[in-house]
Amino acid sequence: MRRVGIAVAGLLILAMTSPRASADENSRSLVFQLRFTGLVATASWTTCPEPEIGDVCVDTDVLAFDSATREGKLRDRGPTLRTFTFVYRVVGGEFGTVLVAEWFGGTETAAVSGTPRLTRATADGTVPVLLCSVFDPAAGFACPDEVAVDLSWTGAGALTRLAEHDVARNEFRLENTWTRGWQRTATVSGSLGDTVLGTLSAAELLRVRQGEVVVQHPVP
Numbered sequence: 001m002r003r004v005g006i007a008v009a010g011l012l013i014l015a016m017t018s019p020r021a022s023a024d025e026n027s028r029s030l031v032f033q034l035r036f037t038g039l040v041a042t043a044s045w046t047t048c049p050e051p052e053i054g055d056v057c058v059d060t061d062v063l064a065f066d067s068a069t070r071e072g073k074l075r076d077r078g079p080t081l082r083t084f085t086f087v088y089r090v091v092g093g094e095f096g097t098v099l100v101a102e103w104f105g106g107t108e109t110a111a112v113s114g115t116p117r118l119t120r121a122t123a124d125g126t127v128p129v130l131l132c133s134v135f136d137p138a139a140g141f142a143c144p145d146e147v148a149v150d151l152s153w154t155g156a157g158a159l160t161r162l163a164e165h166d167v168a169r170n171e172f173r174l175e176n177t178w179t180r181g182w183q184r185t186a187t188v189s190g191s192l193g194d195t196v197l198g199t200l201s202a203a204e205l206l207r208v209r210q211g212e213v214v215v216q217h218p219v220p
Contacts, residue, residue, distance in 0.1 A: 031216075032214040032215075033213050034070070034212045035070040035071075036208070038066050038067025039113075042061070042064075045060045045199060046198050053090050053091060056087065057090065059085070062081070062084075064080070078108055079109075081106065081127055082104070083127050087139070101133065101135060101143075103133075103144065106127060106130060107128060110126075110149065111125060118159060118183070118184050119155045121152070124149065124150050126147070146193070147192050147195065150191050150192075151188055154186055154187050154189075157184045160183050162182060162206070165178040172218075173214070177212045177213075179210045180209045183207075184205055185204055185205075188200055188203045
C-alpha cells in the first residue's frame with residue numbers, strides 16, 4: 001500500500017518549510033538552519049487492512065501542527081494542517097499495486113490544539129486540495145476541491161521520551177539534526193468530509209523540539 005512516511009527526526013521540519021541558504025560572511029560556505037517547536041498529531045487510515053487482488057483501496061494520512069518554526073532569522077508561528085489521499089488497485093505480482101488517483105492539500109488557517117502531556121488534541125478546518133491526479137477515470141474517483149477536517153486524538157499509549165541526535169559529515173558537508181520531546185500513540189475520531197476513512201492503521205501525538213543545521217563547504 002502507498003503510505004506517507006512519517007519519521008520523528010527530520011521530516012517534521014520538512015513538512016513545515018524548506019531550507020533557505022545564507023552565505024557566511026567570512027567564507028564561501030553555505031549554512032542552512034531550521035528549528036521546529038510544538039505539537040504534532042498524525043493519523044493514517046486504510047480501507048484495505050487485509051488487501052486482496054482486485055480490491056480498490058483508499059489510504060488517507062493527516063498531519064496537524066501547532067508549532068513555531070525558525071528558518072535563519074525568519075520566524076513563523078501558527079497551525080498547519082495537511083492531508084494526503086492515495087487510491088490504488090491491488091494487482092499482485094511484481095508491482096503489487098497500481099495507482100488510481102491521489103490528492104494532497106494543506107492550509108495554515110485551521111484550528112489545531114493539544115494538551116501539554118499529549119492526552120488530547122484536535123484539528124478543525126477546511127483544507128484546499130493543492131495537487132490532484134486521476135490516473136484511471138473509469139474507477140469513479142474525481143478530484144475534490146477541498147477536504148473538511150474535524151478530528152480528535154486521545155492519547156492511548158504510554159508517554160515516551162524522545163532524544164535523538166545524528167551527525168553526518170564529509171569533506172564538503174556537515175549535517176547536524178536532533179529531536180527532543182515526548183510522544184505517545186493515540187486513537188482518533190471524527191471525519192474528513194466525504195472521504196471513507198476505513199480502519200485506523202496508525203496515530204500518534206508528539207510534542208517536540210527539533211533542529212537541523214547543514215553546512216555546505218565549497219568544492220575546490
